[in-house]
Each structure stands twice: as structure tokens, then as C-alpha cells.
Amino acid sequence: MATAMMMNSIKMSSSTPSLTPPSSSSASVNLPVRTIPGSYGLPLIGPISDRLDYFWFQGPETFFKKRMEEHKSSVFRTNIPPTFPLFVGVNPNMIAVLDCKAFAHLFDMDLVEKKNILIGDFMPSTSFTGNMRVGVYLDTTEPLHSQVKSFAAHILKRSSSVWVSEFISNLDIMWGTIEKEVKSNGSSSFLFPLQKCIFRFLTKSLFGADPMKSSEIGDKGHEMLDKWLALQLLPTQTLGVLPQPLEEILFHSFAYPFLLVSGDYNKLFEFVKTEGKEVVEIGMTEYGLNQEETIHNLLFILGFNAFGGFSVFLPSLLVSLGGDKTGLQEKLRKEVKEKVGSSSLSFSLVKEMELVNSFVYETLRFIPPVPFQYARARKDFVLSSYDSAFQVKKGELLCGYQPLVMKDPKVFDNPETFVADRFTKEKGQELLNYLYWSNGPQTGTPATSNKQCSAKDIVVLTASLLVADVLTRYDSFTVSSGSVTAVEKAK
């Protein structure tokens, strides 16, 4: 449904908005300080009623939109599941922040902390990560965060010499599989071949570990990570795979135990320990991590951050490219062919493709791969939106919902429309200050002092590379309902 809406609205436009820079520090001067609207309702009843609206009666997007309209405010109090009865000790009370200016407070590490709140107040059991809190759950004030984040930057830099070639050679395999299936069945659901490609290229480039050294890991590694991810995320996700109330009862009422995936996780652990030993050694000797910390952090970066992120983002990109009926594909292909000429694809070449990069940025804006970001007030502070300021108390949890924040009409012109060239030219460059998919502005720099995604730039380049690869490979490429339905090889 969302995909169909997106594809219907893909169009080209040269219009750009006038901007009011959202910065948490330009905060409250001269703005009236209001009480934050909304309430958490009666104990137990309020959280349950919000939970049912969120998962069942409304769904996340309508849930937030309705409350924003009702309170006439993009900042308000609400409950966000998981909650009662079996999530004892999880506090669903949060302050939703739904515009670019209010959301920017989530990046200000003087005002907020990020301890254990990757997916809200609910934190999956640490048994999923070797009984330890891996980097993404650590606040910037915890010394281990710096060690892990610097290590992540190191492995990314180290992988840069093979990243492109590994990606392209795994894409070759993936497209081979898809082409065969389209020929024999008329269509090919590309998610699993794409995930296999992502898993294999990431393990090789990030860890130097060849997944084909173990036929089980090479063939099934992506499925192992899928299950490990699903068990951690289930209590927070709207799936729509079972009719209600079954989904509520079976998926949102209790946390599933690690035991169900421990066998697979241990195999992945042993694989990284053996095949990625050079990288493991770097973590231990250069970043002061012990062997267990190094491997569990590597597995989290691989499985949750990188594989999880790409598995959500790259399909959106292919759907929006292959579903286009506006002539955008031809415009993108023209740019790609002009820039590539007879050269091989490289990051330096895709950096020059202004429209391709803009298309990638717009996909990140239109369907942010990680919809939620959370942050807890480190101290009392005043949070400002455009026309009001709000007193936030130390310890309160802020919940930013990117799909609405990235449609902020004060920043993005025609926010509900997919505008492929939105991020081109000077105005487009300015808009990158408001593109937040990486938990920071696209113009920001990931550092040990913040919680911005370490791979902020390489994710965009990799996505642009995928677009350029498809467009040089095929003269026509069609996706419908999540499957590739036609490909015409480039002449």
C-alpha cells in the first residue's frame, strides 16, 4: 500500500522550499513555553488503549497523525508499546517529536542520553548479544562507546578497498538468479536473493571473512540474521501477517527467548572468530576490546546495523526505481551512462551523479529505513518547535517518528510527493541539513561524541552504486508488488 502510494506519486519537480533552519540550540528564545499537550491516561488503561490503537485500530502513521491533529501540536505526550501485561518494567510514557526542529534535539548529546534506548524503553535481552550491552546501546559518556565506534570506523575504512568489487560481484550472482526466475516464472521476488547478496558482500568487506568457506553460512547466513533480528524486534513491529487479535496476542504480548536462535548465533560467532580473525585481532589490540566484546559487537554491526539497514533500504530503492512510470528511470539512465562511459563503476563516478544521489536521498526521506529514534533527557531543558517551546524533565523519553518528521511542510515543499530531484542544485544541498535517516543530519559527521550512523556516507554511495548498476545492466527494469517482473538487458 505504502509502496503503491509512493510509486503513484513519483514525479520530477524543480520547486524547492524556503527554510527555517531547525537547530536545538536556536531553541526557546522568545517562544512561549507551553505545557506539553496529551496525557498518558489512567494507569494500565491508557497504555493498553494506546497500544491497541497503535498496532490494531490505527497503525503507527495514523496513530501519530491523529494525535498531532487532535493536539494541534507536533510535540505531545503519548504511550508507545510494548506495554502491559507482560512487559513489566517497560515504561511506555513518551514525548513524541514530529517536526524537524523538535527532532533535532535528539542529536544534541548535551541535552539527551542514548543509554539502552535503541528501540525505546524496551530493550531486547542482552542474551541476544553475548550477555553484554553492545555499542549501539551505549551512551556517549560511556568509554566503551568510543572504543566500539572507533573500531566501527576502522573496519569501514579498511573495507573500502574491496567494498565496491565485492558488492558488484555479489550483484552479478543476484541478477543471474533473478533473471532466470523471471524467464521461467514471469517474476522474481527479489528480497531473499538481495539479502543473500548483502550478507555475503558485507561479511567479506567488513570482516574479510569469506562466507563461502562454510556452505551453511554462505547459503543460510542471511536467514540466520533475519530470525535473530525478528525475535528482538517483534514486540515493537506492526507486521500484518496474522489477523487481529492473534497478532496482538502472539507477537506483541511477550518477548521471545534467545534460545530459539542461539544455535545459529553461535555458528555465526564461530565463523567470525575463525574467518574474521584479522579484524578480531584489530579490535583487541588497537581498541582495547576483549575477544568476546569484539565478536559480539562485530555481529551486531553486521546483523542489526548493516544487514538490517540495507535489507530495509535497498528494496525500497528497487521498488521505487522499477515501479516508475513517469520517465524517471530514463532520466537516471541517461545520467548514469553519460558519467560511466566505458569505465567501470566506482564510488568516485557515482559521486558525480547528481540526480542518482538525489533519488537516493529522496528515497531515504520518503521511507526512512529506521522509522524511530529515541533519546532520554539528560537534564531539564526547554525543547522548541516552530511556534512553541516545551519544558522537558530529566529522564523523560523523547520519541521521534521519522516518516512524519521527514514530511515536515515547513522544510520540505510538497512533502507527501516523491520528488526525485529534490536534493539537486544549491537548494537541494541545503536540504541535506534536514535529512535525518542516519540519526543526524546528512551534513553531519559521525563521531565518538555523537550517535550518528558510522556508515552515513557509504550507505548513500552503496545505494547510488546499486541504482547505477541496475541502469547500466538493463535498458528496462520493472518491479511490481515486490517482485521483478521484467528486465531487458542493455544493448
Ligand code: HEM
Ligand atoms: C541502510 C543501511 C543503514 C541504516 C539505515 C543505518 C541506520 C542507522 C541509525 C538510524 C543509527 C542510529 C541508531 C540510534 O542510536 O538511534 C545507526 C547507528 C549505527 N550504525 Fe548504521 N545504518 C546503516 C548501515 C550501517 C552500516 C553499513 C554500518 C557499518 C559499520 C553501520 C554502523 C552503525 C553503527 C556502529 C551505529 C552506532 C553509532 C553509535 O553508537 O554511535 N550502519 N545506523
